[in-house]
Amino acid sequence: MANFKSILLCLHGHLKIVVVEGVMEDITLDGHKVGRKSQGEITTAFPNLIGKPTNLRQIEQGLDQINRLFSRQATINLGAGSNSGGSILDVHIEKQKPWLITLSSDNLGAKATGIYQTRLSLSFDDLLGINDQWSFSYQRSMDGSPHHFSHKRPNSDTLTGSFSLPYGTWTTGFDGTWSQYHSSVKGIFSDIMTAGKSLSLTPWISRVIDRDQEGKTWVTGRLTWKYSDNFIMGSRVDVSSRKLAIATFELDHSRKWLGGELSAHIGFHKGLAILGAYDDKEQENATKNSPKGQFSKLSFSLGYVRPFSLHQYNFRYNTLFSGQLSPDTLFSSEQISLGGSSSVRGVREAIYYGNNGVFWRNELSLLLPGFSSRMGRKFMSQFSPYMALDLGAVANDVSKNSFGGRLVGATLGFHATGDITDVDVSYSNILTQSTVREKGNKTGLFQVRALLRF
Structure with a gap:
């Protein structure tokens, strides 16, 4: 049949194919x-x-x-x-409705500012009719209970706000955070009252520079200006009060890979002597190893999330490798720390901190169905027991204000997710630590987080 069509084409004329863009x-x-x-x-x-x-x-x-x-x-x-x-x-x-209110409580706070944290968040979509997004939140940390609002020390307040606005491959936005705390330190004869406040403002702009069916790559530029003031018995502590200006350039990539989602990030951070920020050249008493305002720092992370099935059960594996490198002595706000819910779980306060370090978090979840009824799904549509193993290391260099070591922590818990609720309950503990544990920084934590959406 194909040969017959070819013969007819040759006898009667030419086939012309026109490709129109x-x-x-x-x-x-x-x-x-x-x-x-x-x-x-x-x-x-x-x-x-x-x-x-x-x-x-x-x-x-x-x-x-x-x-x-x-x-x-x-x-x-x-x-x-x-x-x-x-x-x-x-x-x-x-x-759907263009606003969202969430109320959450947990016991993940620091002892110095209150271990119980309650947070109220309000988000808006498309207020200006240009795909804009707005978010505001207030968080109160205190002792006693998550809802024990009082002036008793320790306590802290945090206000955050952000917005973002797109235009094709471009997105721009602004983030801001203000906080204050009141605490006390045991003295020989009486408690020593401490307090502080901080402000951080960050305009940013991002652009997608490449994308295909499987993934995309984008770059982001940020300029962060922040200050902190700390006080002891009402007197300002100059050594821990400062202003910093930091320019950041980030390169990110995400893509589908081997049935999962892969994400990679690298960022370069440079301290600048602008907008009244700390200027290294003006510090007469600074030494070679004093913290630098005009520092250089490289941050990086590699994450992967992969769902899979085994013997008719559904699982999800989540891993994240993250760290930073810097040749300079950094202020504490720019250092990496190990220990806590955001790095190596198993202890409330950071155990190690320094200029150079990495951590690796791993979590395996069993994905079980929740309630099947319409009302039940509002409170628990999925129930996920999980176990986690976290590892980390920070380079030790006391001369550069780095107290380093190695840390391994493990976690067992469950996460219940519904349309209007999220609950996470877990127990974490430190398995190994390369230095002697400090008194007062207790390991072995029972943690509860609850969130309600309106």
């Missing part, structure tokens, strides 16, 4: 022309596409910009236009 004719919303009310959403997600060659990667990027909002779920349909090679992008956006 696809062009984006228009973008519609639910099959209709985009109205004025929705123009900002479409323009910031899919800018400058009309009249240009159809680019699937740019369309995927626009979907990501809409779907990053917790109240939005966008899908698209790419259909034929009225002209040869023309395409029409039709966007459908499912919208």
Whole structure:
């Protein structure tokens, strides 16, 4: 049959194949022309596409910009236009309520500022109609219980705020944090009252520079300005009070890999003598190993999440390797620390801290179904027992304000997730430690975290 068609083609003429480059004719919303009310959403997600060659990667990027909002779920349909090679992008956006309130409590705080923490968060989507996102929170730390609000020391207050705004492959935003604490230290004759406050402001801008069907790469630039003031018995402690300005350049990549999700990050941080920040050249009494305001630091991380099945059971493995390197002596706020819920679990306070170090967190979860009823799923749609093993090391160099060592911790717990609740209960302990444990920094922690969504 194929030979017969070839003979006919040779006898009757030539076959001409014309390849026409696809062009984006228009973008519609639910099959209709985009109205004025929705123009900002479409323009910031899919800018400058009309009249240009159809680019699937740019369309995927626009979907990501809409779907990053917790109240939005966008899908698209790419259909034929009225002209040869023309395409029409039709966007459908499912919208939920544009605000979210969460209330959470835990016992993961520090002894110096209160181990019980209660946090109220409020988030908004699309307030300006341009796929913008806003978030604000207030956290109170105290002793006694998670809801024991009093002026009794120790206690602390933290306010945070952030917003982000997209435009195609670009996203810009601003993060801010203000905090204060009141504590006390046992003295020979009476308690010594301590207090402090801090502020951090960070504008940032990010751009996706490459993407394909499996992953994407993006770069981010940040400028952080922060200050801290600390007081003992009402007098300012100059040695621990300072301003810092830090420029950061980050390169990130995420992709699907071997049935899981791989993420990689590298960041370069440089301290700057601007905006009234600590200037090394103005420090007359500084030595070669004094902490540097104009420091250089490299941070990095590699993470992987992989779901898998074994004997009809569903599991999830989550691993993260993270660390930093610096040739300089750093202030404590820029150092890496080991010990605590964000690094090596098993102890409340950091055991080691320094300029150079790494840690490796591993967690294996068994994913079990929760309640099947509609009401039950609100409180527990999935129940996940898990076990974790964390390892870390910090380089020891007392001359550069680094108290290092090696640390291994283990955790057993469960995580219950529902539509309106999250509960995490765990027990962690330190398995090995390369130095003698300090008195007062107790290992073996029973931790509870609970969150309620409104």
